[in-house]
Amino acid sequence: MRLAALGVLVGIAGIAAAQTAPPPADPAAFARCLSGIRADAAKQGVPADAFQRLTSDLQPDMSVLPLLDAQPEFTTPLWDYLAGLVDDERVADGRAMLVQHRDLLSRVAAQYGVDAETVVAVWGVESDFGRISGKRPLRVSLATLACNGRRQAFFRSEFVALLKLLHDGDLRDPDTTGSWAGAFGHTQFMPSTYARIAVDFDGDGRRDLVASIPDALASTANYLKRAGWQTGRPWGHEVTLPAGFDLAQAGRGNRRPVSEWTARGIVRRDGGPLPAGDTRSAVIAPTGARGPVFLVFRNYDAIYSYNAAESYALAIASLADRLRGGGGFAAPWPTDDPGLSRAQRRELQTLLLARGHDIGEVDGMVGTATRRAIQAEQRRLGLTPQDGRAGLRILTALRGAR
Structure with missing residues (x-):
């Protein structure tokens, strides 16, 4: 569906990018690039006058380029990624959303066959239930990425799709904001996905994934259904x-029949039965045999297609399971320094402030200032590695420090 989940939820996006200076802007080259996109936009139904109106004020924002190589799904240990995304706060909030939107979610499930817990899990991971949907102007980010860096063809098509959504009226605000990569709305659709998949579920005549929760949740279910979701079956x-x-x-x-894996000695960790013997399935061991291992089915693939990263798919699957009353994964991660929940990150920041570190507000977002403060405390306490990582080891050490 897109490059990455909205990393601000994890509190780690942009850290590597902040340490990498963006290349200088070339306004003349940017203008030539936009001129070259005009013909593509016209072919997609965006006339010249609309293109001019929607692009004449644009200037490149080169700060998005380093983020192409700082995606948390691929740069963060899995135990850190999941600790921040699937914590007790998000589970409690998700259960509240299930109650608040019970009737809506029942209608969504009846029409698209996707259970409420999975839809709400996507909503929670993507935008913290609509609280955090990205602050970067979409036109600026996508135009910049369409004209600079790698994957220009991909971003060029997304930029044109955005212009068409604005021209057609699906989007009314040309200053709509989203993630650095162009995903936006409650469940973070890219413009081309919005154009193909979004539905008008509230019946107001417009597909609005920014302001309409019914449209956003139904569109998410529609995406999963079209990705092959099988009603009533587990993800794994x-x-x-x-x-x-x-x-x-x-x-x-x-992928092999479950019966073949069973014959090789694979069993459910909780002792329950596996599905019928001819169900196609795959084994995934994202952190090796020493960490949690999973047997996954077609619904896992549907989740994975939403954002092609193992860590992302497991976050959705794990959160959905916990919203159903499950307790999370049983096997420990292969680390002696587990990741921190958002509450633990706030506690860590409070302890750093108390020790005189100027890290800004206590928000649970581990940015550059927090990492530098952690690094200083790691040196002071003689901890290794001195990498600035927010893990349980430094939190425990600071709790006991005098």
């Missing part, structure tokens, strides 16, 4: 591998 199960299992057999691309 945490499993236990037999001794000596060859991890070369793991991976989403190596």
